Amino acid sequence: MDESCIPEAYRQLIEIREPVFAGKGIFAKQLLPKGVRILAESSCFSWENHCGYPRWDHVEDLYYAMDPQQRKAYNKLYYLDRMAPESAYSGLDPQNIIPRFMVGIFYTNKFKNAMLLAGSHFRHSCCPNVFTTEELLDNGQQVFHAIRDIQAGEELTISYINVRKTRAQRQKCLDEYEWTCHCFMCTLPKEGARVDKLLEECFKHQESQLRGLDTQEEPYWAKYYEVMKSQIESFKALGWGVEEVHRL
Numbered sequence: 001m002d003e004s005c006i007p008e009a010y011r012q013l014i015e016i017r018e019p020v021f022a023g024k025g026i027f028a029k030q031l032l033p034k035g036v037r038i039l040a041e042s043s044c045f046s047w048e049n050h051c052g053y054p055r056w057d058h059v060e061d062l063y064y065a066m067d068p069q070q071r072k073a074y075n076k077l078y079y080l081d082r083m084a085p086e087s088a089y090s091g092l093d094p095q096n097i098i099p100r101f102m103v104g105i106f107y108t109n110k111f112k113n114a115m116l117l118a119g120s121h122f123r124h125s126c127c128p129n130v131f132t133t134e135e136l137l138d139n140g141q142q143v144f145h146a147i148r149d150i151q152a153g154e155e156l157t158i159s160y161i162n163v164r165k166t167r168a169q170r171q172k173c174l175d176e177y178e179w180t181c182h183c184f185m186c187t188l189p190k191e192g193a194r195v196d197k198l199l200e201e202c203f204k205h206q207e208s209q210l211r212g213l214d215t216q217e218e219p220y221w222a223k224y225y226e227v228m229k230s231q232i233e234s235f236k237a238l239g240w241g242v243e244e245v246h247r248l
């Protein structure tokens with residue numbers, strides 16, 4: 001697999017592979033201890049968020065401003081046509097397929113204010129093992145940290161949605177990505193109502209703790225981990241087995 005899109009400093013730690021289903025994913029190449037920074041990547045282009053959704057001609061300009069190698073990596077990213085708002089295609093000749101493709105890739109993969117050629121390969125989990133800042137840091141990089149110890153060969157996952165919801169609510173949000181979630185939380189036993197209620201309570205608690213944290217701060221992950229730990233304690237209090245809890 002061509003991994004030139006991964007910044008050189010991180011190629012020892014992570015790799016892009018094709019998992020059993022649905023596109024590509026990012027995997028640990030070695031043990032990644034909790035809290036370790038696993039990727040810091042600069043956006044391959046930037047756009048003004050306050051102008052609303054960039055239109056196809058704007059995306060086209062951004063696309064051609066990249067160098068050929070970046071464009072090659074961009075073209076290989078996952079693509080869902082319907083992720084873009086209709087307004088993004090206004091004025092585009094329907095016969096002109098290529099801008100539609102560029103726009104589809106943009107809206108399928110963009111982070112809040114970054115387009116990442118490596119980071120776009122993280123797949124979703126409702127109990128992710130990787131945490132990322134919501135926005136770019138002041139140095140223009142988006143950073144990713146291990147939430148817990150991650151073994152070599154494990155897939156690295158982030159959350160595409162706000163996971164502090166019940167299972168049914170989460171899946172509804174994920175339908176937009178045409179993603180049926182098979183993560184640990186979504187494959188819990190059928191007596192799901194009780195579990196969903198429990199998760200809801202835990203997430204509410206987690207949310208209240210996260211509110212107001214400064215995401216520009218590097219030690220943010222440590223606070224996040226504290227929150228995860230308290231969530232795990234709540235699970236334990238309700239009689240979950242230690243083994244199940246550790247998988248979170």
Ligand SMILES: [Zn+2]
Pocket residue numbers: 125126127181182183184185186
């Ligand atoms: Zn899930």
